[in-house]
Structures are given as structure tokens and as C-alpha cells.
Amino acid sequence: MEKIGQVLLDDTLYPGKDLYTDGAIEDEMLEIARNYREEEWNQVIAERASWPILYHFSHIRENILGWLPFTGEENVLEIGSGCGAVTGALCKKAKQVTCIELSRKRSQINAWRHRDCDNLKILMGNFQDVEKTLTEKYDYITLIGVFEYGEAYIQSETPYVDFLKIISKHLKPNGKIVLAIENRLGLKYWAGCTEDHFGTLFEGLEGYPTTKGVKTFSRKEFLQILSDAGNLHAEWYYPFPDYKLPMTVYSDRRLPLKGELNRLETNYDRLRLQLFQESSVYDTLLANEMYPDFANSFLLLISKEKMETGTVYAKFSNERAPEFSIITEICENNKKEKVVRKVPADTRAEAHVRNLTKIEEELSGFYGREGLKLNSCRTEADGVALEYLSGETLEACLDSLLERGRNEELEKLLFTYIDKVRRIHSGEIFFKTPEFIEVFGDVPLEENYRCSGISNIDLVPANILLQDSEVSVIDYEWTFRFPVPCNFILYRMIHYYLESDGKRAVLREFDFYKKAGISEEELEIYAEMERNFQKYMEGKHVPLRSMYDEVSPGKVDVPAYYERIRAAFALRRLQVFYDRGSDFSEADSDVYPMAGSGLDLCIAVPGDVRRLRLDPGEAAGGLILKKLTFENGKEAVFTSNGFPMGADRYYFGGGDPQFVLENLPENAGKLHIEIEVMKETEAQDAFWKSFSRIASEKDQEIQRLHRQIHEMENTKAWKLYRSIKKK
Numbered sequence: 001m002e003k004i005g006q007v008l009l010d011d012t013l014y015p016g017k018d019l020y021t022d023g024a025i026e027d028e029m030l031e032i033a034r035n036y037r038e039e040e041w042n043q044v045i046a047e048r049a050s051w052p053i054l055y056h057f058s059h060i061r062e063n064i065l066g067w068l069p070f071t072g073e074e075n076v077l078e079i080g081s082g083c084g085a086v087t088g089a090l091c092k093k094a095k096q097v098t099c100i101e102l103s104r105k106r107s108q109i110n111a112w113r114h115r116d117c118d119n120l121k122i123l124m125g126n127f128q129d130v131e132k133t134l135t136e137k138y139d140y141i142t143l144i145g146v147f148e149y150g151e152a153y154i155q156s157e158t159p160y161v162d163f164l165k166i167i168s169k170h171l172k173p174n175g176k177i178v179l180a181i182e183n184r185l186g187l188k189y190w191a192g193c194t195e196d197h198f199g200t201l202f203e204g205l206e207g208y209p210t211t212k213g214v215k216t217f218s219r220k221e222f223l224q225i226l227s228d229a230g231n232l233h234a235e236w237y238y239p240f241p242d243y244k245l246p247m248t249v250y251s252d253r254r255l256p257l258k259g260e261l262n263r264l265e266t267n268y269d270r271l272r273l274q275l276f277q278e279s280s281v282y283d284t285l286l287a288n289e290m291y292p293d294f295a296n297s298f299l300l301l302i303s304k305e306k307m308e309t310g311t312v313y314a315k316f317s318n319e320r321a322p323e324f325s326i327i328t329e330i331c332e333n334n335k336k337e338k339v340v341r342k343v344p345a346d347t348r349a350e351a352h353v354r355n356l357t358k359i360e361e362e363l364s365g366f367y368g369r370e371g372l373k374l375n376s377c378r379t380e381a382d383g384v385a386l387e388y389l390s391g392e393t394l395e396a397c398l399d400s401l402l403e404r405g406r407n408e409e410l411e412k413l414l415f416t417y418i419d420k421v422r423r424i425h426s427g428e429i430f431f432k433t434p435e436f437i438e439v440f441g442d443v444p445l446e447e448n449y450r451c452s453g454i455s456n457i458d459l460v461p462a463n464i465l466l467q468d469s470e471v472s473v474i475d476y477e478w479t480f481r482f483p484v485p486c487n488f489i490l491y492r493m494i495h496y497y498l499e500s501d502g503k504r505a506v507l508r509e510f511d512f513y514k515k516a517g518i519s520e521e522e523l524e525i526y527a528e529m530e531r532n533f534q535k536y537m538e539g540k541h542v543p544l545r546s547m548y549d550e551v552s553p554g555k556v557d558v559p560a561y562y563e564r565i566r567a568a569f570a571l572r573r574l575q576v577f578y579d580r581g582s583d584f585s586e587a588d589s590d591v592y593p594m595a596g597s598g599l600d601l602c603i604a605v606p607g608d609v610r611r612l613r614l615d616p617g618e619a620a621g622g623l624i625l626k627k628l629t630f631e632n633g634k635e636a637v638f639t640s641n642g643f644p645m646g647a648d649r650y651y652f653g654g655g656d657p658q659f660v661l662e663n664l665p666e667n668a669g670k671l672h673i674e675i676e677v678m679k680e681t682e683a684q685d686a687f688w689k690s691f692s693r694i695a696s697e698k699d700q701e702i703q704r705l706h707r708q709i710h711e712m713e714n715t716k717a718w719k720l721y722r723s724i725k726k727k
Contacts, residue, residue, distance in 0.1 A: 005115025009107055013125030013133070018103045025052045026105050029083055032057065033112035038088070046542035049550040051269045055085070055244065056109075059318065060544060062089035063246045064144060064180055064239060064299065066345070067314035067329060070094055074139040077170065079127060080146035084110030090142070091117040098123065098138075100130050127153045137172045143179045145243070148197065148214050160215070164229035168304060177232075177302040180243040184216040186296035187281060188242070188266055192273025192558065196244075199270050219293050226302065235301040235309055236292060241266045243297035245544065247316050254313040254330050255291055258283050258396045259462070262501045265545060266296070271553035280503045283399070312338070321539025322346040326353055326477075330388065340375070342477075343383035352477075353383050359479045362454055366427075370420040372464075373472045389472050395461035395497060402504065411510060414461070414497070418490055418516055421459050425486040426450035435482040441532035443525050445485065455484035457533075460496040490516050491526040564655065565619055565680065572617035574599055574673070579611035598623075598676040602631075605668040612661040616675050620655040622683025624648055627674035628659070636661050636671065643687060649678065651687040 002009040032053070036044055041057045055061070065086055070093035081087050081099035083106050090097045091114055099122040101107045107122045114120055123130050146153075150160040167177055182196050184204040189195065195203035197214045204216055217225065219236075226232045239246035240256070241263055250256050261282040285291045301309060313330035325345040332338050344350045360377040367374060375387040394417060401410040430451040432442070456479040463475040494512045498504050513523060574592045577584035592601060594616060605612065616623060625648045628636045638661045642650030650657070661671075678686070 004108065004111035006118040006120070007111040007115055008121045009111055009124060010121065011104065011124045013123070013129045014104060015102075015126065018105055020103065021105065022052065025050075026083075026109070029053065029056055030105065030109050030112065033083075033109045038113070042541055046547060046550075049547065051551055054268060054544075054547065054551055056083045057085070057113075058245065058544070060245045060247070060316075061085040063249075063314075063316045063318070064243050065089040065093075065142070065178065066316070067249055067311055067327060068093070068140075068178070069310055075136060075172075077134075077138040077141045079141065079143055079167070080149070081110055081122065082106050082145075084113050086142070086144050087120065088114055088117075090140075091120050094140070095119060097121070098136075100125070100127055102126055128155075131166060131170075134170055136170075137175065138170055139172055139175050141167050141170060141175070141177050143167070143177065143181075145180060147179050147181050148216050151213055151215070158228070160217075160225050161228045164225065164232060164302070168230065168232065168302075171304065174305075174307065175303065176307070177300070179300045179302060180239065180297065182216045182242065182297050183218065183295055184221070185218045185294055186242070187278060187285070187294045188264075188296045190275070190294075191278050191281070192275040192556075193267055194270050194272060196269075201273070219298070222298065222300070230304070232302050232304065233306040234303075235307075237299035237301070238292065238295040239297045239299050241296060243299055246297075247319075249299065249314040250295075251312045252292065253332060256282070256286060257393065258286055259393070259399050259501065265548050265552070267555065268544075268548065268552045272555050273558050274555045275558050277502050279501050308332075316345065318345040319541065319543035319545075320537050321541055322348040323539075324352055324537055325349050326383075338388035340386040340388050341380070341383055342386065354379060356384050356386075356477065359456075359476055362481075363456060363473075363476060363479065366424060366452075367473065370424055371471055372420065372424075373470050374476060375472050375474050386474075389465055389467065389474060391465045391467035391472070393462050393474075394464040394466060397466060398461060398497065399504075402507070407507065407510065410507070411512070411515075414494075414512070415515070417461070417464060418493060421489055421493065422486055425452040425455060425484075425489055427452050428483065430483045430485050433482045435480070436484065439480065439533055439536045440484070440488075440529040443528050443532070445525060449485040449487060451483040451485055453481070453483065455480050455482070455489065457484060457489050457492055459489055460493055462496070462500075487516075487518050487522060488526050488529055491518055491523070492530070494518075495526075495530070561620075565621065572596065572619060572677075574601075574617070574675075575615040576603060577613040577615065578606065578609045579613070580606075580608050581610060584611075584613050594675075596677060598674070600627075600674045602670045602672050605630075605664065605671050607667060609664060609668075612664065612671070614659040614661075614673065616657055616659075618655050619657075620652055621680055622649060622651045622678030622686060623657055624676040624678060625650065625659065625674075626676055627672055628661075629672050630665065631669040631672070632665075634665065637663065643690070645686045645690040649683075649686055651683055651690075653687070 002011065029052070032041070032044055042059070045054050045057055066089050072093065072095060074094040075096045076090050076094045076098070078087060078090060078097060078099045081101045087097065087099060087110055097120050099110065099120070101110065101122060101124060104124055107124050111122060147160065147163065150163045153159070154163045154166070156162045164177070171177065189202065189205050192201070194201055198211050200210070203211060208215060226234055236252050238250040240248045240250060240261060245266070247263065262279040264278050282291070285294050310331045310333065311329050312332050315328040317328065318325040326349055327343050327345050329341045329343070330338055331341055342353050342356065344353050357377045357379050360374050364374050375389050377384050377386045398410050398414060401407070401413065428451050429447070430445070430449040431447045432445065456476050458475060458478040459473065463473060465472045465474045491513070494516060498507055498512070572594045574594045575589055576592070577589045580588065592599065592603070623642070628638065630636060638659045640650055640660070641658045642652045645651055
């Protein structure tokens with residue numbers, strides 16, 4: 001037995017050494033767990049810009065369980081607790097939490113980070129050994145990112161089925177298994193994300209042809225596993241963008257709405273391809289009722305008897321300062337009646353949540369004059385409850401018109417509501433207050449703009465719900481009781497519609513800002529106000545989206561790359577530049593046609609030309625310089641901006657290939673040029689072989705230098721030099 005703070009670690013069944021490890025990064029994580037408190041982890045993640053640190057310590061990991069309706073009396077078993085990424089969520093909500101974890105190092109990390117929890121016990125050892133000693137029954141048993149390793153946990157011919165059979169024996173009569181896992185057919189994999197466990201493209205989609213030991217499953221495959229495990233029942237939830245870093249949890253009883261799925265930065269761990277615009281494909285899947293089959297992740301609540309959880313949807317707004325962090329839930333009772341609940345994600349946000357009832361009262365009067373209704377809000381014990389309204393958001397209506405190419409109608413509909421908002425929020429003359437400066441900064445605004453005494457800045461199309469006979473504002477969280485320019489509210493209406501989804505980029509040419517009466521100067525001011533507002537809302541918290549560029553290797557935009565190559569091939573030509581003493585210029589150049597396969601021609605070199613530059617097109621790719629000789633048979637001397645691959649082959653990864661001939665011979669006469677365009681697959685294959693060879697040679701050279709340095713440091717002369725230097 002070992003105790004770290006209030007946490008008990010039981011190593012009775014520990015095998016004596018850690019059978020798996022991620023290496024030195026675990027030592028760094030143990031250092032963080034010991035030396036930093038939970039409220040400091042976000043800053044540590046931002047400073048170290050490391051995927052493993054982000055993955056194990058981000059509070060977003062806890063969102064996968066943070067919405068579950070615990071009473072505080074539950075007894076929970078967490079299988080495969082790892083470094084405790086979600087353990088804290090359970091300790092905050094349950095009466096007793098028992099973890100099973102094979103690694104001592106990871107168990108210590110978990111214990112240190114939750115050392116103040118007096119309801120946590122960690123059992124170290126192999127699951128099959130520990131499971132035999134369990135005597136209690138549990139309300140919840142969690143498998144978060146664990147089930148896919150079933151072959152390692154259970155040695156049998158049907159390990160995944162047997163895993164569930166064994167676990168279900170430890171449930172109380174109304175207990176549930178909470179299982180989170182990637183969907184083998186998740187849309188992100190089709191779009192170019194690598195398989196999460198192996199880092200290879202399309203591995204799961206192709207049925208794991210080159211790997212073993214870890215498996216994820218499709219929805220259909222999972223249904224069969226549940227059936228074979230004893231006709232277990234499951235409620236299906238769909239964490240988005242995935243279960244690792246979920247910001248929204250959907251369910252079969254509340255699937256995503258059109259236009260909602262537009263957060264696509266999931267590849268913090270590895271480089272990914274981007275083969276298509278996922279948000280548009282999601283809309284297609286939703287329209288064809290196929291989303292559950294292609295969701296990136298599954299979250300299953302598995303039970304022996306069919307039961308339904310009251311929460312059907314949860315959205316986390318906790319990438320903010322603690323005083324603004326909230327959870328929005330849609331709950332359903334036995335009569336299938338729904339209600340929207342907003343609860344604080346942090347106790348410091350209680351005042352922010354309860355303020356919504358007062359805002360509704362204050363806004364309802366003058367919104368009603370423009371035919372806008374606010375969904376009613378009432379105070380509850382742990383937050384507020386809002387009326388659940390059905391309908392289609394203005395954003396979805398605009399997108400429908402966009403898809404059908406009815407852009408003029410789209411503009412007319414958008415400006416119908418822009419005009420309404422203008423009339424609502426322009427009854428007074430704006431002036432800057434200290435409160436305004438605190439939130440939006442001391443921006444250079446003249447005090448002649450129109451405003452209103454109370455300002456709801458979040459009247460974006462996604463928050464305006466169109467019903468058969470009514471129009472409702474469904475979210476008014478960001479309402480301020482001081483003047484804010486009406487044009488800033490209009491700016492946000494336009495900005496958050498145009499910029500939140502790439503498929504709307506085509507609408508930028510319509511110049512909605514100018515038509516709304518927003519000048520170029522105002523646009524710069526409002527952009528600064530928005531940045532300041534985001535800083536105010538975030539406080540000291542650093543959100544994931546701000547870490548993406550630092551942590552993620554990024555994306556390869558395949559359609560854009562393909563289009564550049566296709567267009568360049570279609571327009572390929574040879575342009576010859578002449579330097580007669582004043583460098584190269586467009587004015588002094590000749591253009592020759594060039595076929596897709598290359599060219600073979602002779603050109604005359606004027607006698608006063610000092611240098612030549614040959615630009616064979618703009619396309620990235622490979623070229624073979626088969627001939628570059630003068631009429632006297634002498635080969636031309638040249639330099640190139642391409643990567644030399646041997647055998648006169650060059651690769652131009654950035655496009656714009658060039659061959660520059662310096663020090664032309666006198667009376668050069670004619671120049672014979674023969675260039676062959678390499679097939680793209682052949683060119684890339686040759687490039688990577690050459691690159692790997694050169695990299696290997698460089699690595700060997702570095703190792704040789706290290707050996708020389710090591711040998712030198714061991715000489716008597718070097719040791720004498722170091723001792724003199726110290727003195």
C-alpha cells in the first residue's frame with residue numbers, strides 16, 4: 001500500500017515493473033502532477049506546447065463524463081485510468097471512485113494530480129488479475145479509450161465480447177458501462193486524419209491490414225458485439241469533434257443540426273491531409289440520416305436493461321475564464337418533453353448563469369416591438385432552465401439558400417434581420433464607459449454612433465430561431481448593461497456567419513459589411529473590439545484553438561495542392577528571360593509552348609546576353625533536364641532552385657522551377673533545350689528516396705562528429721584545458 005495525499009494506491013497485484021510506457025514524457029508528467037495544481041495546468045500546457053501534455057492534462061478531457069447525471073452517491077469503477085485525465089471528473093461527482101491501472105508511473109501521476117480527493121483508490125495490476133478480487137458492485141464502470149485494447153486485457157478468441165461480459169457482472173441492477181471509443185468509419189479518417197493509435201492513413205477504414213493489437217469498430221460492428229455479450233442495451237451518444245477533446249455531446253434523441261459541425265481542428269497529435277470540407281459533408285450526411293454511422297467517436301451508455309438517460313445533449317462552454325464557464329444541456333423527461341438547462345461548469349460562474357433570468361426580463365420588452373421573442377428563463381437550484389423551442393435557425397435557412405445558389409434571397413433574408421437588430425439597438429447615442437473599456441478596450445470610437453442602453457452582442461444567425469409563426473432569440477448570454485455601438489452587433493452578425501464555415505467564403509464578394517453601413521475603418525476597430533472581448537471572456541485561460549499552431553504539425557490541403565498542379569500543367573510553358581546587364585525582367589523575355597510531357601527545341605541566344613533564365617512553367621513537381629547544350633556541343637553550366645535527385649532529375653516542391661545559365665560563352669549561338677515532365681507519382685517517389693538518402697548521410701556525418709568530439713574530450717590535453725578554464 002502507498003498513500004499520496006488522500007489517495008490510496010494498492011500494489012498488491014502489481015507485476016513488479018511497468019509493462020508499457022511512453023518514456024521520458026511520463027517523468028515530465030509526474031513532475032507536473034507533483035509541482036502544479038489543477039488551476040495551473042492550462043498555463044503549463046500552453047507553455048510546453050506538447051501534445052502528450054495537452055492530451056493528459058487538458059480539462060477538456062473531462063467533458064466526456066462531466067455531463068452525466070450523477071447524484072453524488074454513486075460507486076464508480078474506472079478501468080484503464082492511465083494518468084487520470086478523466087478521473088477528476090468522477091471524483092467531483094461520485095461518492096467513491098476505484099481505478100484499475102497496470103502502470104505504477106501512471107498511477108502515481110493520477111494520485112499526485114488528485115491527491116486531495118479522499119474518495120479515490122487506485123488498484124495497480126493487470127485487469128484480469130484485479131477483476132477476480134473485486135467484491136463490490138458499481139453504479140458506473142467506465143472504459144474511456146480502453147475498449148479498443150480488449151485483446152491485451154482479455155486473452156480469448158472473442159476478447160471484446162468477453163470484456164463486456166466480464167465487466168457487466170460487476171454492475172448494480174441499474175448500473176451502466178460508460179464506453180468511449182473512436183468510430184472506425186469516422187468522417188475525419190475519410191477526410192485525411194491518420195488512425196489515432198497507429199498514425200497511419202486509412203488504417204481503420206481498410207480493416208487494419210498492417211497492424212494488430214488495437215481495434216475500433218463501426219456502429220454496426222458494435223451492435224453485434226453488444227448482442228453477443230448478452231443482448232446488452234446501449235444509448236448512443238456522439239462526442240464532437242471526438243471523445244478525446246469533446247466540446248459537444250449529441251445523441252440519437254438530439255442529433256446535430258445543419259451547420260453545427262464546423263470545428264475541425266482535431267489533429268493536435270499528427271500531420272493530417274485535408275481531402276475535403278468536412279462541414280459540408282456533415283450536412284450531407286445529416287440530410288440523408290447517416291450521421292451516426294460516420295460520427296468521429298461513440299460514447300455508449302451500456303446496461304443490462306433498456307434505460308434512458310434524461311440528458312440528450314450537452315455543450316461545453318468551458319474554454320473561458322472560470323467565472324464564465326458553463327454547460328448547456330437539453331434534458332428530456334418521461335413524457336418526451338424537453339427543457340434547456342444552463343449550469344455553471346465552475347462554481348465561480350454561478351452569478352453569470354443566474355443573471356440570465358434578469359436579462360430575459362429586460363430584453364423582452366423592446367425585442368417584442370420587432371417581433372422577436374426570447375425563450376423564457378427560470379431559476380433552478382443549480383442553474384437556470386430555458387424553454388425548449390423547435391424550429392430552424394436563421395443560419396440554417398441562409399445555408400439552405402446558399403446550397404441552392406439563391407444568394408440574392410440569402411442576402412435579402414439576412415438584411416431583414418440586420419434591419420430589425422439595427423432598429424432595436426440604435427435608440428441612443430453611444431458613449432464610452434469604464435465598463436465598455438474593460439470588456440472591449442479603449443478603441444478609437446467617436447461618440448456619435450447609435451446604440452441602446454442594454455446590448456446583446458450575440459445576435460448572430462445561429463442564435464435566431466425561425467418558427468412557423470414566431471421568431472425567437474435562443475441565446476442572450478452576452479448581454480451588457482452599458483452602451484455598445486449597434487454597428488458592432490451587426491458586424492458580429494455578418495462576421496460569425498461568413499467566417500465560421502469555409503463553405504460560405506463565396507459570399508464575401510457580396511460585401512455585406514459595406515451594405516450594412518460599416519466602413520473599412522470601423523471593420524478594423526470592430527475586429528480589435530472582438531479580440532479584446534475574447535480576451536475578456538477567456539481571462540488567463542488559453543483555449544485549445546490558440547494552441548493549435550504551436551502544438552499541431554498542421555494540415556496538408558490536398559484539393560488546393562491538386563488544383564495548383566492541375567492549373568499549372570494546363571498552362572505550362574517555357575519562359576526564357578534575358579539579362580543584358582540589368583537583371584531579368586518580364587519585358588525582356590520570350591515564351592514558348594510546352595506540352596504536358598515536356599519540350600524539345602532550339603532557341604537563338606542573342607550576342608549581348610550575359611545570363612539566361614529558363615522557367616518551364618509554374619507547377620510543382622519533377623523535371624528531367626535531358627539536354628541543355630550549345631550548338632558547339634558544349635554543355636551549359638547552370639544553377640537551379642530545384643532539389644537535385646540525380647540522373648538530371650530535379651524536384652520543385654514550391655513550384656516556379658528555374659534553371660539559370662551564368663557566364664554564357666561568347667557567340668553562344670543556339671541553345672538546345674530538352675525537358676521531360678515527370679509523372680507526379682514518379683517524381684514524389686524519387687524525391688523521397690533522394691531526401692532519405694541525403695538525410696541518412698547527414699545523420700551519419702553528425703554521428704561521426706559526435707564521436708570525434710567524444711574522443712577529443714577524453715584526451716589529457718582537453719581535460720587539462722577544462723581544468724584551467726574552470727580556475
